Each structure stands twice: as structure tokens, then as C-alpha cells.
Amino acid sequence: MQPFSFRTVPSIVVESGAARRLGALLVESFPGKTRICVVTDGFLHRSGLLDPAFSSLREHGWDLTVIDDVVADPPEHVVQEATAKARDAEVEVVLGLGGGSSMDVAKLISILASGAQTLQAIYGVGNVAGTRLPLVQMPTTAGTGSEVTAVSIVTTGAASKVGVVAPQLIADLAILDAELTVGLPRHVTAATGIDAMVHAIEAFTSARLKNPLSDLLATQALTLLSRHLLPACDQGADLSAREAMLLGAMYAGQAFANAPVAAVHALAYPIGGVFHVPHGLSNSLVLPHVMRFNAPVVSHLYAQLADIMVPDLARHATDDVKTQALIAHIEHLIEATAIPRRLREVGIELDDLPRLASDAMLQTRLLANNPKPLEERDALAIYRAAY
Incomplete structure (x- = not known):
């Protein structure tokens, strides 16, 4: 070890x-x-x-x-x-x-x-x-x-x-x-919940400081968050769902406090900074697309998360199949919450994407943690996929 x-x-x-x-x-x-x-x-x-x-x-x-x-x-x-x-x-x-x-x-x-x-x-x-x-x-x-x-x-x-x-x-x-947290509006519940899931996913796949304790916390966080996100959105007064979300978010916070986040956050920061999109929603907008970019390097890790998060997934499936199932499941969760899914839905124009890509590259502290090296052209391609 x-x-x-x-x-x-x-x-x-x-x-x-x-x-x-x-x-x-x-x-x-x-x-x-x-x-x-x-x-x-x-x-x-x-x-x-x-x-x-x-x-x-x-x-x-x-x-x-x-x-x-x-x-x-x-x-x-x-x-x-x-x-x-x-x-x-x-x-x-x-x-x-x-x-x-x-x-x-x-x-x-x-x-x-x-x-x-x-x-x-x-x-x-x-x-x-x-x-x-x-x-x-x-x-x-x-x-x-x-x-x-x-x-x-x-x-x-x-x-x-x-x-x-x-x-x-x-x-x-x-x-x-x-x-x-009982009075949180649906869109805030959704965006902050996805934010917590990003913390857990990025901690579990971080290129720096990933460790057994952060892994345990990240996987337990995703177990709670993936099961209770939609109930907390759909039944806002469900105190047990709200408490599970709080606990999951804290576990995810402990995980990424020790195994730091990476490219999802690096690409989300310019969206929030330039266009004043809430942080959780900014993360949600780019999450699936960064995961697809990272998949060739960390499919074995995504496969472990798929076993936790994706219902009825065949346990004998290949890592690549599990990875695609995980990303699809996350996209389904985001869609089911009814928050925006595309950059164009939050006021970002196609001509804005090069500036976002350039600004994202300034987040060197975060990009150093990404499991796959990411250059400005990669950031631009991700933003285009998210557009």
C-alpha cells in the first residue's frame, strides 16, 4: 500500500x-x-x-x-x-x-x-x-x-x-x-446533489492522493446520493431522503478533501465565473462529457462505481460496458431532475466556448489531478459536446 x-x-x-x-x-x-x-x-x-x-x-x-x-x-x-x-x-x-x-x-x-x-x-x-x-x-x-x-x-x-x-x-x-434542507427548491436540491456526486466520482478517480479511506467514503457517498437524489427532489419533505443526501454530501466532501477533484471542476469554474451559473449546475453540465474523455484511462474505476450505482447491471459485463452504463445512468438522473442539461440552456453561446476553454486551462491546481492529461483543445471539445 x-x-x-x-x-x-x-x-x-x-x-x-x-x-x-x-x-x-x-x-x-x-x-x-x-x-x-x-x-x-x-x-x-x-x-x-x-x-x-x-x-x-x-x-x-x-x-x-x-x-x-x-x-x-x-x-x-x-x-x-x-x-x-x-x-x-x-x-x-x-x-x-x-x-x-x-x-x-x-x-x-x-x-x-x-x-x-x-x-x-x-x-x-x-x-x-x-x-x-x-x-x-x-x-x-x-x-x-x-x-x-x-x-x-x-x-x-x-x-x-x-x-x-x-x-x-x-x-x-x-x-x-x-x-x-427540507425547504430547498427542487432545482437547488438537484444541482447540489449532483455536485456531491461529482466530488465522489472525482475523488475516486483522482490522479493524486487517491487512498483507501477516500475510496470508502466516495463509494458510500455515491450509494446514498444515487439512491436518494430523486426522492429528495420529488418529495422534498422526506426527512430520511434529506438526511441521506446530507450524509452522502459530507462523505463526498471528506473524500475530495483528501483525494482532490479534477477536470470537471476545472471546466465548471469558468461557467460559473463568467456566466454566474451556480456551481453545482456548472459541474452537472460538463460531468458526463468529462467522464467520456477520461473513460479510456479509468474505465476499471468507473466499472466499480457502476456496480454501486446502476440497477440491474450485469456483473460479468466488461469494464467498457459498465462505464457506458454508468455515464448513461448519470445522464438519466440529471434529466430526471429537470435541471438544464446543455450549455445553451444557461445562456452560453457557441462563440463563448473558446474563451471557456482558455479560462479552464488556468485551473492548473485542478487539472493536475485529472487521470488523463487535458489540453485546451480537449477542453474545447468537451464544451462543444456539452453545448
């Missing part, structure tokens, strides 16, 4: 209704702390979904600062303004309560609140110095896995995205409360 290391969140709570006793949970986890900032978005704050969590925090003596300025694909100024608010409030604990963007901003606040480093200084891999504030993550979508990863993504300039990758970004505590 090749040597490997594995990092994840040291404490995880999976409990429907945990938000209603959040204050007590955090008092127990961080004795002596009283000042907390909750990082979320304006829609969630206004929706009332978070009110039980806020009430519980106040009831248990927490001095609460709510930062609700987070937007999807957060730009630098959002991170910096949120950090300034947390610093002014002298917060002692940071709680990310929302989707992936809110949790990503929470990670950065926990690092930057001390003022020891600037945001620009920590871009890249391993550039965070020192410690951070105590950090808790509580997702309201089942997809990004950000609650258990050491990555935060920031939008820089008009369209480009930069990652901060450092072990300090791993939270102290992740809390999964399926009740917080």
Missing part, C-alpha cells in the same frame, strides 16, 4: 433538529466563549429558517453577530467586509450557516479576523500561517461538502476564481441537521 495521510473534522453531529438546540451544543463545545458570528446569506436570514438556531444561541447566552452579506461565488470585497464586521465585534467563534459560499467565507473570517494575514497572502496551497478562531460549519444544502473540507474559493476580478487550501480551514465541528 502506498503511504497516505487523511484529515477531517474532529467532531461531527448528525441530528435532525440540532438547530433548535444549537446554543447548548456550542456552549458544550466551546466553554467560556460568548461572542459568536453567524455567516449566512440575506435570503436565508429573511426566510425565517434560521430563527430557531438564533433563538437557541441567544437563550444560551451567546452574544450574536449576524453577517448575512454573503453571495454565491463570493468576491474579495465580501470576504473583507465580513471579516471587518467580525473583527469589530471581537467574535470568539465563527459559525458558517448556509450553503457552500457561506461556509467558505466563514472559514476565511476565522483565519483573517486576527489581522495577522491579508486575504491575498493566503491564496494558494499551504499559505495560512498560525491558528484561527474556533470554527463551526452547519450546511443548509446537501452538496458542497464545505463543512468538512480545507478549501475556500474566492472570486477575484470579473470572473476568475482562486482557492485557499490549508489544514487550518478544517472546522472544529460540523453539524448536519436535515430539517434545515
Whole structure:
């Protein structure tokens, strides 16, 4: 066996209704702390979904600062303004309560609140110095896995995205409360669910740092996600389906936090950055086409995933047959959710594809993980297939 290391969140709570006793949970986890900032978005704050969590925090003596300025694909100024608010409030604990963007901003606040480093200084891999504030993550979508990863993504300039990758970004505590996801619209449930599946698939086939633990988590994630995606979409109040999706997304997050994602994400980032397509949907649009590109190299791995995900698949079929069945099954799942399947359906024109291909090649951190080397002409061909 090749040597490997594995990092994840040291404490995880999976409990429907945990938000209603959040204050007590955090008092127990961080004795002596009283000042907390909750990082979320304006829609969630206004929706009332978070009110039980806020009430519980106040009831248990927490001095609460709510930062609700987070937007999807957060730009630098959002991170910096949120950090300034947390610093002014002298917060002692940071709680990310929302989707992936809110949790990503929470990670950065926990690092930057001390003022020891600037945001620009920590871009890249391993550039965070020192410690951070105590950090808790509580997702309201089942997809990004950000609650258990050491990555935060920031939008820089008009369209480009930069990652901060450092072990300090791993939270102290992740809390999964399926009740917080019950109100998710169908299209958000679908796109975030496919996003989680991408994390698991890319971790399982990653050219770098793939390991037995990440493989176990990726396959268990796909077992849960593939079985419960459509029930969660079709019956949004099905708490057992929602909880399975949350758990699957977390497993996938733990997998790709240790065996990193690759070309699907590299090609999805320009779609989100340039055209402001949500991240999960961006991944979904290119997933089957990147899989076809990678298939000649990893059909033996796709075949193992097909055994997990594809009902009634003949176990004696060849790897190539299983691979094609897997890709077809994923395309069927995407179609059944009713989210867009083609780039042209999200406002992208044929003339935009060369720019997307060029921008995708800037994602060298991700492309290095792809099992098959990918050049700009390959990226363009994939975008054309997805168009």
C-alpha cells in the first residue's frame, strides 16, 4: 500500500433538529466563549429558517453577530467586509450557516479576523500561517461538502476564481441537521446533489492522493446520493431522503478533501465565473462529457462505481460496458431532475466556448489531478459536446 495521510473534522453531529438546540451544543463545545458570528446569506436570514438556531444561541447566552452579506461565488470585497464586521465585534467563534459560499467565507473570517494575514497572502496551497478562531460549519444544502473540507474559493476580478487550501480551514465541528434542507427548491436540491456526486466520482478517480479511506467514503457517498437524489427532489419533505443526501454530501466532501477533484471542476469554474451559473449546475453540465474523455484511462474505476450505482447491471459485463452504463445512468438522473442539461440552456453561446476553454486551462491546481492529461483543445471539445 502506498503511504497516505487523511484529515477531517474532529467532531461531527448528525441530528435532525440540532438547530433548535444549537446554543447548548456550542456552549458544550466551546466553554467560556460568548461572542459568536453567524455567516449566512440575506435570503436565508429573511426566510425565517434560521430563527430557531438564533433563538437557541441567544437563550444560551451567546452574544450574536449576524453577517448575512454573503453571495454565491463570493468576491474579495465580501470576504473583507465580513471579516471587518467580525473583527469589530471581537467574535470568539465563527459559525458558517448556509450553503457552500457561506461556509467558505466563514472559514476565511476565522483565519483573517486576527489581522495577522491579508486575504491575498493566503491564496494558494499551504499559505495560512498560525491558528484561527474556533470554527463551526452547519450546511443548509446537501452538496458542497464545505463543512468538512480545507478549501475556500474566492472570486477575484470579473470572473476568475482562486482557492485557499490549508489544514487550518478544517472546522472544529460540523453539524448536519436535515430539517434545515427540507425547504430547498427542487432545482437547488438537484444541482447540489449532483455536485456531491461529482466530488465522489472525482475523488475516486483522482490522479493524486487517491487512498483507501477516500475510496470508502466516495463509494458510500455515491450509494446514498444515487439512491436518494430523486426522492429528495420529488418529495422534498422526506426527512430520511434529506438526511441521506446530507450524509452522502459530507462523505463526498471528506473524500475530495483528501483525494482532490479534477477536470470537471476545472471546466465548471469558468461557467460559473463568467456566466454566474451556480456551481453545482456548472459541474452537472460538463460531468458526463468529462467522464467520456477520461473513460479510456479509468474505465476499471468507473466499472466499480457502476456496480454501486446502476440497477440491474450485469456483473460479468466488461469494464467498457459498465462505464457506458454508468455515464448513461448519470445522464438519466440529471434529466430526471429537470435541471438544464446543455450549455445553451444557461445562456452560453457557441462563440463563448473558446474563451471557456482558455479560462479552464488556468485551473492548473485542478487539472493536475485529472487521470488523463487535458489540453485546451480537449477542453474545447468537451464544451462543444456539452453545448
